Amino acid sequence: MAQNCLPGMETSAVSVLKRAVELDQSSRFQESLVCYQEGIQLLLDVLKAIKDESKKVHYREKIKGYMDRAEQIKEHLNKVKEEGKYHEQIKIADSATGFSYEALFKPYIREGLTEVWVEDPYIRHVHQLYNFLRFCEMLLKAKCNVKKINLLTSQDEESSSQQESALAEIRQSLQSQDVCLDIKYSSTIHDREIRFDNGWIIKIGRGLDYFKKSKGRFSIGYCDYDLRECHETTVDIFHTKHTKKT
Structure with a gap:
């Protein structure tokens, strides 16, 4: 993947994940989960493209944080769905x-x-x-x-x-x-x-x-x-x- 594509990919990932956090903070959990999933995939694509090892470590930590939050939201949604609430x-x-x-x-x-x-x-x-x-x-x-x-x-x-x-x-x-x-x-x-x-x-x-x-x-x-x-x-x-x- 061409290195000159990285800035655009990073910008897209940041934008989608920023929206995910905003929706999360507004308790719009189903929408935020979709944005988290899309943003995480974008970050994974960025991770594959970068060469700098220190940046790789940084992105792996970011991805783990977002994945943990997405999993928490998914568990919460499944629970309230099961309860019909x-x-x-x-x-x-x-x-x-x-x-x-x-x-x-x-x-x-x-x-x-x-x-x-x-x-x-x-x-x-x-x-x-x-x-x-x-x-x-x-x-x-x-x-x-x-x-x-x-x-x-x-x-x-x-x-x-x-x-x-x-x-x-x-x-x-x-x-x-x-x-x-x-x-x-x-x-x-x-x-x-x-x-x-x-x-x-x-x-x-x-x-x-x-x-x-x-x-x-x-x-x-x-x-x-x-x-x-x-x-x-x-x-x-x-x-x-x-x-x-x-």
Whole structure:
């Protein structure tokens, strides 16, 4: 590995591990564990590339410290999951960025995920339908094996044909990826909740529609939702042994 790559690798490792510590201190343990694991891997790559023996000793000590903390967090998470008491809250500030679906859901979609339930009354208008499509795309790209997505939403009385047509197209497209989309409508649904069959429950105050409208079609954040500003909302994350199915 070229030595001139080292500064960039070190900078990346420091950035990811700094974020891990911040999340750890904020008791956002599941997210911090993911960052610790990514940062440790980056440091291991740095360790392989450096030649200076004193630096090697320094990095080995750093890696051991981060690995010990990651193991402590993993044990803590396993314990609270077994007890069915896991609860984490993320507060997204007004105009905050960095909260794409990938960023928000990534820590919770790895453990043998095969089925998802989305309850959101506002998958009706065009931008909301695109949000749901992006959520489905995120699941397909994730390290899991989703075979079924269940959507419970309300029907758009003013343009139900557009809503039904869009959802039918999403269903057909998912079918080509060997994923079944089951769609049900409710006139009384108010709660917004996403449930995974690996035990995770994510409740977002605004549902999937927590992004602000882009300032233009050629503005930063139009395509990449990590760069899109968000509305203020709260995300509550739970873990239970058994996910209730409807």
